[in-house]
Amino acid sequence: MSAQPSRQGSLPQSAATVTVFAAPTSWIESDALAQCHQVAALDGMVHVAAMPDLHPGKGAPIGAAMLSTVLYPFLVGSDIGCGIAVFPIRLKRAVPEKLATRFPDLDRALDPERDADDPAWAVLDGDVPAGHVEGLGTVGRGNHFVELARIDTVLEPDHASRLGLAARDLVLIVHSGSRGLGERILRAHTEVHGAGPAPDPASYLALHDAAVRWGSLNRRLMAARVAHALGAEPTEPIVDECHNSVEIRDGAYLHRKGAARGDGRDVLVAGTRGTPSYLVAGHAGPEANHSVAHGAGRKMSRADALRRGRAKHTVEELRRTPVGSLVVCGDRQLLFEEAPTAYKRIEQVIGDLVEHKLATPVVSTVPLVTYKTADLAPVADRRDARRRRGRP
């Protein structure tokens, strides 16, 4: 393998450069590469850096950092401020079967009035960004999750110890975003300007920044909800990086869609529901648009994962994974869509980051319990519920 970025853009001189940070043997869908070149041809585009977890998105590729003199809201997408945070958590015992039943309902929002006495509110410092209360403290759908995980391998002992991490420690990993708020911000732009640039970048950025703060608050609220439910004290995150954002960098707009800030920051690169994740130290330079990958990256579309997964897996094997972890997910379709086999191998993604000197792995984590969406109620409970409603 070469240490050089393996594929260079070779399209019209007017188009921006496209650099893909993946080994030739790493699976990158041609549709995703085509999307990178479409983005490279946009007015004002300077450089597109594709991460090893690159895959096709709706209109724009996912797993890319895109530098442009023009701000394009659609390159950030609707889940502005989506990201992954890591919170240390101390538990006396961590038996997945016991803990899985104790997770709170993270599909149900925290209501400032009805849930006024919920201790999770203690993480709120000041006002709720944009005053947007709907969906606060909820995980959402798609690839979002809240996971109780254990530190497995320590690869950089000094760095791990600076983060207060040692082998066998427990952490909560929270992957979620700005829910309806970011969606509303992009829709308001798109209704008037479509995929065109933001005519007033400062006003878009003000809304964007609020969504980024909201996403981070949401992750903290969820970690606090889960910590309280499991009988632990909430903690401050040791890592919290968003991967859908835009920032001003060297006088241009650096859009990241499924790519995390990778310049001197620690980032949790998520595996799948049933494989390890890696906390890495990012040190990406300008060629990579100062970015690192955000996860394993989809290898199959949701439709393919559903079709092939139904033929290949049982619900039971997806709910209890090969590493012994449990997946809380009452939605069977989501379980298949999010099957580990629908994603690339995280080791390959991490290997590509290392090969191209974008990041150094610090620790790996293995899941114990991953919460996706509220579980199906046990049969007895459902029967009771029907009886309470006066049905047979």
Next chain:
DNA sequence: ATGTAC
């Protein structure tokens, strides 16, 4: 990924 429409 989302809220909403089908």
